[in-house]
Amino acid sequence: MTIIKQYLWIPLVVLGIGFIIQGIMLLEYERVYSNAAFVCLSCIGIEEAY
C-alpha cells in the first residue's frame, strides 16, 4: 500500500497531461469562453435576468 502511495503520482501525471492534451485538441476552453468576453456576470454578482 505504501509503495502504491509512493508512486501513484506517476500515473496521475500521465493522466493529467493526457487530459490537458485532450482539452487543447478539443479547443474546449475557447468554446466555453468565446462569447463570454471574460466579463462574467455571475462573478460580479449580477443575475442576467435583471
Place this chain on the structure above:
Amino acid sequence: MNRYRRLTQISSLILSNCYVLSGLKYCPFPIMNCHACPLAATACGIGALQNFLTIGAFPFLVLGIFILVGSTIGRLLCGWACPFGFFQELLYKIPTNKLTLPQWTGMFKYLVFIVLVVLLPIIIHEPWFCKLCPVGALEAGVPLWLKDDGIRQMIGPLFHAKFLILYSMLYLMMITERPFCRMVCPAGAMLSLFKKISLFRVSGVPDKCIPCSKCIKKCPAGVTPISNDCVMCMNCIGTCRNVRAGSKHSK
C-alpha cells in the same frame, strides 16, 4: 523561507493580475483569482470548471491542470502563489482579538465543492459558487461597480448577498488564520485530495507527533503539516524533526 514566500506571493499577485499577459486567460490556474477582474491575466480554475459543467461538457483541460498540479506539488500554490491566500495573511496581521477555528471546520470546503461547484452547475446549469464567491466580489464586483454605469444599474439582491458574504469573510480574515482556505476554497479542496500521494509534499508521522504545537504557531493556516488544510508554506520546517518536505517520504 518566509521572505522568499512573500516575494513569490507578491510576484504571483502582480503576474496573475498583469493585464499585458491577458492572452493567458484561456488557461485556468488552480489559484483563487477571479477572471472577471479587469486586470486578471489568467482564468479561475473553479470558474472554468463550473462553466464546463453548466454546458454539460467534460472539463478535460481544467481537470488535467488540477491533476497535474496536485500530483506533483500538491497545495504548494496555495501557500506560495494564491493572491487571495496572501490577502488573507495580510488581513490577519491587523491587531484584533484572534480566534482559533476547530479542525472539523475544514470539512466544510468539501461540502462547498460538491454542492456549489459540481452538483448545482450540473443540475440547474448555473455556476452557483461564482455567484456567491467573495473573491469575485472583491476582484471583479468592486472595480466594475466603480467604473461601469451599466453594471451599477443591474445591481440586485444577488450582488448584495455576495457582498454580505465578502464582508463576513473579511471580518473572519482579521480574527482567524486563512478562513477562506480552511472552510470555503474549492480549489484547495481539490488539491488537498492529493495531500498523501503528491510527489512533493510536506509530511509528518502522526505516531511521532507530540502535541507541542510548535508547527501550529508557525503556520499561517493554523494547522499541523499532517492536516489536509496544510497550505505547504513550509514555515514549520525546522521547528520539529518530525516535519519534512520533499519527494522522499517517511514510511
